[in-house]
Amino acid sequence: MHFHFEHVVRFPREILFRFFENPERLEVLHAGGSKVRVLAHETQLRVGAETWIEFTLAGCLPVVLGFRHTLFEAPFRFAEQAIHGPFSKFIHLHEFEPRADGTLVRDSLEVRLPWYYGGESGVGHLLARYISNAFQHRAETLDQLVREGTMKQFTEHLEIPGRT
Amino acid sequence: MEIPTCLLFLLGCLGATDNALHHATAHGIRSHPNSVGELVTHSLRGPIYAALFVLIPNAVLQGFFAWGLVALFVFDVIISIWDFSLEQGSRRFLGGLPSGEYVLHMIMAMVFGGLVISTWHGASAWLNSPTRIAYAPTGVPVMLRVIMVIMAVLVMFSGLQDALAAWRLWSHPLRCDIQPPGSSDPVIQLSNIGGKRLVTSPTDAGERAKRGPGWMRVILIAAGVYNLAWGAWVVLFPAALFRWTGLATANYPQIWQCVGMIVGVYGVGYLIAAHAPIVHWPIVLVGLLGKILGPLGMFCSVAKGDFPASMAWTCVTNDLIWWVPFALILYHAYAARRLGLFEKRYGLPQNIGS
Numbered sequence: 061m062h063f064h065f066e067h068v069v070r071f072p073r074e075i076l077f078r079f080f081e082n083p084e085r086l087e088v089l090h091a092g093g094s095k096v097r098v099l100a101h102e103t104q105l106r107v108g109a110e111t112w113i114e115f116t117l118a119g120c121l122p123v124v125l126g127f128r129h130t131l132f133e134a135p136f137r138f139a140e141q142a143i144h145g146p147f148s149k150f151i152h153l154h155e156f157e158p159r160a161d162g163t164l165v166r167d168s169l170e171v172r173l174p175w176y177y178g179g180e181s182g183v184g185h186l187l188a189r190y191i192s193n194a195f196q197h198r199a200e201t202l203d204q205l206v207r208e209g210t211m212k213q214f215t216e217h218l219e220i221p222g223r224t
Numbered sequence: 225m226e227i228p229t230c231l232l233f234l235l236g237c238l239g240a241t242d243n244a245l246h247h248a249t250a251h252g253i254r255s256h257p258n259s260v261g262e263l264v265t266h267s268l269r270g271p272i273y274a275a276l277f278v279l280i281p282n283a284v285l286q287g288f289f290a291w292g293l294v295a296l297f298v299f300d301v302i303i304s305i306w307d308f309s310l311e312q313g314s315r316r317f318l319g320g321l322p323s324g325e326y327v328l329h330m331i332m333a334m335v336f337g338g339l340v341i342s343t344w345h346g347a348s349a350w351l352n353s354p355t356r357i358a359y360a361p362t363g364v365p366v367m368l369r370v371i372m373v374i375m376a377v378l379v380m381f382s383g384l385q386d387a388l389a390a391w392r393l394w395s396h397p398l399r400c401d402i403q404p405p406g407s408s409d410p411v412i413q414l415s416n417i418g419g420k421r422l423v424t425s426p427t428d429a430g431e432r433a434k435r436g437p438g439w440m441r442v443i444l445i446a447a448g449v450y451n452l453a454w455g456a457w458v459v460l461f462p463a464a465l466f467r468w469t470g471l472a473t474a475n476y477p478q479i480w481q482c483v484g485m486i487v488g489v490y491g492v493g494y495l496i497a498a499h500a501p502i503v504h505w506p507i508v509l510v511g512l513l514g515k516i517l518g519p520l521g522m523f524c525s526v527a528k529g530d531f532p533a534s535m536a537w538t539c540v541t542n543d544l545i546w547w548v549p550f551a552l553i554l555y556h557a558y559a560a561r562r563l564g565l566f567e568k569r570y571g572l573p574q575n576i577g578s
Contacts, residue, residue, distance in 0.1 A: 099319045114319045124318045
């Protein structure tokens with residue numbers, strides 16, 4: 061099953077990309093929503109790097125997912141593919157497009173569950189709503205981070221080419 | 225044997241839940257190279273429980289076969305201890321054992337204790353009978369016995385899958401050894417020590433801090449083995465202590481055997497705690513409370529003349545000698561937690577909070 065989410069963030073693309081490329085930000089982006097814990101990641105995001113996270117399903121079952129990054133083109137896009145977890149396929153492409161009022165963040169996901177978890181029907185019935193809610197929450201959190209100036213605090217120490 | 229059958233069925237359901245939710249869905253240990261040892265223990269459990277699911281509801285086992293049943297239980301206890309000892313390392317990279325799984329294991333250990341005691345109660349006479357095995361279905365509904373035969377097939381299949389996964393993963397590099405190709409950057413491992421998350425590699429001070437000094441592990445392993453031995457002795461020979469101290473034998477030895485079971489289950493808890501005493505301090509705290517309250521009760525009973533003074537000697541090895549080491553472990557856990565909170569508040573360099 062394919063999922064697409066788009067959201068305009070009122071923040072420059074280069075800086076927003078640097079914010080997103082740090083896997084530790086997942087905990088910030090999902091705080092207050094679905095519980096996400098970053099278990100392990102490499103110091104520098106690159107093709108072949110791995111990120112391991114734990115998300116809590118239904119509020120009580122911590123599920124571990126391991127991802128390997130398959131694409132990294134700063135500041136345009138990056139992607140990762142699940143290498144560990146209950147999914148038979150999980151590919152996530154993050155794209156960043158400049159807009160006059162900020163950056164369009166586009167997420168494309170391809171998610172499949174094995175037959176014993178219900179296959180396509182399992183994704184539709186069990187996960188679709190969970191994934192949609194998670195991205196909705198993430199969009200709200202991003203807006204809040206920008207509005208409150210927290211995003212600026214997170215990124216002001218980063219060295220961004222062209223930033224004065 | 226109706227009660228053992230029902231307890232075994234409950235144990236099977238709990239085990240299947242544990243397998244489906246935690247082993248397969250949450251942690252996917254069949255594709256995790258660090259879990260090879262754990263997979264081996266699970267695979268050994270397959271044939272044991274397949275035999276139990278078939279035999280306990282359907283057969284009378286006497287003489288040599290009854291001893292075979294005892295051997296199955298002993299073998300399962302050994303496998304469980306081995307499994308518990310491996311789990312911490314097996315799941316460290318995956319964020320540690322989920323709390324739900326931890327609780328489920330404790331419940332399963334208690335149900336297993338009940339299964340052993342009820343089986344012993346119903347089948348102890350079989351040990352001294354002539355060797356024979358006979359089809360003798362228990363009084364449970366036929367459907368339950370049929371379901372348990374299906375469970376036997378499934379647990380055997382699950383064990384086989386675990387064995388194949390262990391074989392497949394045997395030569396894979398461990399997750400903590402992953403190094404990015406062409407880079408010397410290590411994988412960052414986030415640990416949780418006393419509520420504080422640290423950036424640390426799996427082999428550095430963070431993991432050592434979680435484990436605590438070596439003497440703590442020795443103390444808790446000793447306490448665990450002692451409890452298991454004492455508990456097994458009480459379960460197997462419930463009249464012995466009363467005979468030695470000159471007390472009348474208990475009217476209901478099953479209650480005394482139940483005490484032995486609880487003591488033994490505490491032993492399992494101590495062995496689990498031995499792998500990370502600082503993390504598992506609640507088990508030590510509950511143990512210490514029991515070791516303080518137990519002698520208080522004994523003192524009152526001896527003072528009132530209900531128990532002979534000789535009975536109080538049991539408190540020395542059961543309780544008193546553990547006070548100081550258990551208290552020291554709790555003090556270390558408290559100090560580690562304080563240190564974690566201090567570092568979190570004042571942002572020492574390894575703190576990732578930003």
